[in-house]
Amino acid sequence: MTDSPLVRPAPVSGFPEWLPEVRMIEQKWLDVIRSGFEKYGFCSIETPSVEPLSVLTAKGETSNEVYALRRLQEDADDSSDSRIGLHFDLTVPFARYTAQHFNELVFPFKRYQIQRVWRGERAQEGRFREFTQCDIDVINVDHIPLYFDAELPRIMHEIMTGLGLPTWTININNRKVLQGFYEGLGIGDPLAVIRAVDKLDKIGPEGVGKILSEGLGISAQEIDSCLALARLRGTDAAIIDEIKGLGVKSELLTEGLDELAYVLDSLGNLPPGSVVADLSIARGLDYYTGTVYEGKFVDWPNYGSICSGGRYENLTGSFIRRSLPGVGMSIGLTRIFAKLLAEGLLEAGPKSPSDVLVVIPRDERWKDAEATAAALRQRGMNVELYHQADKVTKQLRYASRKGIPFVWFPPFEEGKEHEVKNLASGEQTTADPATWLPTAG
Structure with missing residues (x-):
């Protein structure tokens, strides 16, 4: 054939x-x-x-x-x-x-x-x-x-x-x-x-x-x-x-x-x-x-x-x-x-409308990451959940290439805090999905 x-x-x-x-x-x-x-x-x-x-x-x-x-x-x-x-x-x-x-x-x-x-x-x-x-x-x-x-x-x-x-x-x-x-x-x-x-x-x-x-x-x-x-x-x-x-x-x-x-x-x-x-x-x-x-x-x-x-x-x-x-x-x-x-007079925007990328630290934390993404969406943000557990550096590169300004890290272990990274400034801080708001980098 x-x-x-x-x-x-x-x-x-x-x-x-x-x-x-x-x-x-x-x-x-x-x-x-x-x-x-x-x-x-x-x-x-x-x-x-x-x-x-x-x-x-x-x-x-x-x-x-x-x-x-x-x-x-x-x-x-x-x-x-x-x-x-x-x-x-x-x-x-x-x-x-x-x-x-x-x-x-x-x-x-x-x-x-x-x-x-x-x-x-x-x-x-x-x-x-x-x-x-x-x-x-x-x-x-x-x-x-x-x-x-x-x-x-x-x-x-x-x-x-x-x-x-x-x-x-x-x-x-x-x-x-x-x-x-x-x-x-x-x-x-x-x-x-x-x-x-x-x-x-x-x-x-x-x-x-x-x-x-x-x-x-x-x-x-x-x-x-x-x-x-x-x-x-x-x-x-x-x-x-x-x-x-x-x-x-x-x-x-x-x-x-x-x-x-x-x-x-x-x-x-x-x-x-x-x-x-x-x-x-x-x-x-x-x-x-x-x-x-x-x-x-x-x-x-x-x-x-x-x-x-x-x-x-x-x-x-x-x-x-x-x-x-x-x-x-x-x-x-x-x-x-x-x-x-x-004429080169249009400044292209990001490749994605997402405000936040939520990473999947490992397979066991999938449900926590999914719940975090849902909580942020509920508060009016555009949120993309990374599609699989993968190296964090690869997930960060994905967010950077698509122009997603913030990367969210759910706790890698029980009892740990959430963290969010501003890709423009490089600053990474603890954050609460129920109160955090995106700010300009």
Whole structure:
């Protein structure tokens, strides 16, 4: 009988996985994000990893990225599994969820959702085929107050500050400003111009100008005005005067400027430079209709956005005939985490969550060691019991390699005292399982 060939344990490109000491940091990040969302009254939901393909392709823009699912050994006459696919974002499942539970939800409905999503695209730096998205959205029936357009970036600011990320900015714009400005110039298809301007950071002003000129037939003077608008930056209401100074007028532009001014004014007490009005931010998806957001690392301007989102007019239009406008933002957790890990900016944690390792001095003392471990766990500590009687030096080395800070020695003999060793300081003292508490070494 011959052994079967070994399968090489190679990772699949675009599907990241972390060692325990790195995963522990990611879990702490998730706790910070979850706490930040809940602090503002957002409730958690979770939807299935799969949705009907009819749901996933309802919008059309990303249908080429959907992973469809089927069983490897499916029956030839059973096509049920061929109609489902992995969700590529959390917005489409949220829309389906809201429509399905419309009569049971309380509006405005404030939800957060932290889940994996899957996209069938080419893996590269900052782009993955499987990644974790952290979404918040507020939706309401018929009207969503502008107040929420300012609350969401404030929440993101608090969370990213709490994570201690390298310098970043949340860039804000308003689609009404862009569309109204282009309409004021007399451009017939302003949405096409928005999609072109959204490519500015990838292909530069010349590339955008070429699209506008050759693809859309826009005059050189109009292109100059579009690019002049896109170059404007500001951190307060003064940016509104600069936009007005370009000499373009329209009713929609005025409405957008009022909304942009409100959001900037509401966020004016945040640290200077952390929120910037950036008139080049367009967010190419057509369903955005008002405020749009895009967070970026300052030191890596060409790296993808680390948080993004915007206001939309109707989340559930594909599912129910009720107007449900809303505003949402998403933190690209995997994108942020992977970048900081690659740059060496994440300090890995221990390889174990244990506070204490209880040693097994010899087989006859197993029950005493087990009782000690149970007593410490009962008092709220994470405790690992070594798996067999072994040399104490080997057990100490095991604790050290896993980053377990304390090693507990049950009595080797009846009548003796317990002892605990702080591996950081090397200090070893007597201790009582009923009262001892871990301290920093």
